[in-house]
Amino acid sequence: MKVSVIIPVYKVERFIVRCAVSLLEQTLSDVEYIFVDDATPDDSIRLLQEVIAHYPNRKHQVTLLRHSVNRGLPAARNTGLAVAKGEYVFHCDSDDFLELDMLEQLYTAADQGNADIVWCDWWLSFEKNERYMKQPGYSTPMEALKGMLSGVMKFNVWNKLVRRVLYVENKIEFPSGYGMGEDMTMIRLFARARKVVYLPKAFYHYVQLNAGAFSKTYSKQHLVDVQHNASVILGDLKELFGKQLEKEMAFFLLDVKFPFLITDDVAKYQLWQSLYPEANPYIMQNKRLSLRSRCLQWLAWKHQYWAVKLYYICVYRMVYGVIYR
Incomplete structure (x- = not known):
């Protein structure tokens, strides 16, 4: 098989049909589909x-494949990886869908370029419309790595095709038990x-029905997960x-905690x-990141929380509450 697609399934009965159809109707014929039932309690598997x-x-x-108990997203990805046989691996979340x-x-891009990894743009898909999410292009793995650490290139799993031997030869697995930030x-x-x-076209539809989901569902376990995963990286x-x-790793830590500023909750x-806090002095040095994002972090560092909250209300809520919804 050219590609192994790994799809964890848990509480997605609302989305699984659309996801599965978009996978099974792919124009590439040499594909294996590995669905991992992570002990989902709903009708997802029947559908x-x-x-x-x-x-x-x-x-x-x-x-x-089936888990007898719910083990979480990273463990489900690992279960799929353990049996995958494709030359490349692709991860798909079962509430999302793909262009055919x-x-x-x-x-094709990987084969023609003899690439270990190919990444592309994606669509951020809401209830009524979508936003095109452009990714930067880099010619070397090191430049791409620096781009991810700097926060300008996302390390999402689902817009990347990865040669399977990279996982196997380096014994790389997802952090079982630490779901938040597992895509690091x-x-x-x-x-x-x-x-x-880099393929400059959007193929993946990342479904986001609640733009404020992180700040509303955040728990202490999320913090434990994020800190564990960041430490491993x-x-x-x-x-x-x-x-x-060293400098890029400081940028990475700033990126890891950046979501805590995308809220109106002062406690966050x-x-x-x-x-x-050791990463804060590097805020303005990250020239790859937009000045707006750097200024937001600088204001938080200087305890100007009123400005951070104003930004969230006037900009973020306008973008994801009015324009994209």
Whole structure:
């Protein structure tokens, strides 16, 4: 198989049909689909099986694995990775959907460029409309790695096609038990890639029905997860590169805690203040990041919370509450 697609399934009965159809109708034929039932308590699996039955030509390419208890997203990805046989691996979240030529386009770019990793743009999809999310292009893995650490290139798993041997040879897995920030794992893969390719087109639809979901559902466990995952990434990078990326690693810590500023909750601003204070002096040095984002962090650093809250109300709520919804 050219591509192994790993799809964790948990409480997605509202979305699974659209997701599965967009996968099974892909124009690339040599694909294996690995659905991982993470002990979902709803009708997701029944609906999935009904969809699969409508594609008898794909049936032999579909594997359905089951967890006896809910183990979380990272563990489900690992379960899929353990049985994947494709030359490349693609991760799809089961509440999202793909353009029908996504896998073919990504694989062609990888094959022609002999790339270990290919990434592309994506659509941020709301109830009524979508926003095109442009990604930066880089010609080398190191430049891409610096882009991710600086916060200008997202380390999402679902817009990237990764050569499977990168996982296997480097024993890279997702952080089982630490779901928040688990996609930081992409950074570890880029750090070991020999060649990368950027495809400047959006194929993936990332469904976001509640733009404020993070600040509303945040828990202490989320903080534990994020700190654990960030620590793993920094330890890995230090082992690989020593102090070569010292400045970029400070930018990374700023990016990790940045979501705590996208809210009107002052308690979150104070949490931002307490997290990784050693990174704050680097705020204005991150020239890759927009001046607006740097200024927002600088204001938080200087305890100007009124300005941070004003930004959230006037800008963020306007963009994701009025323009995109």
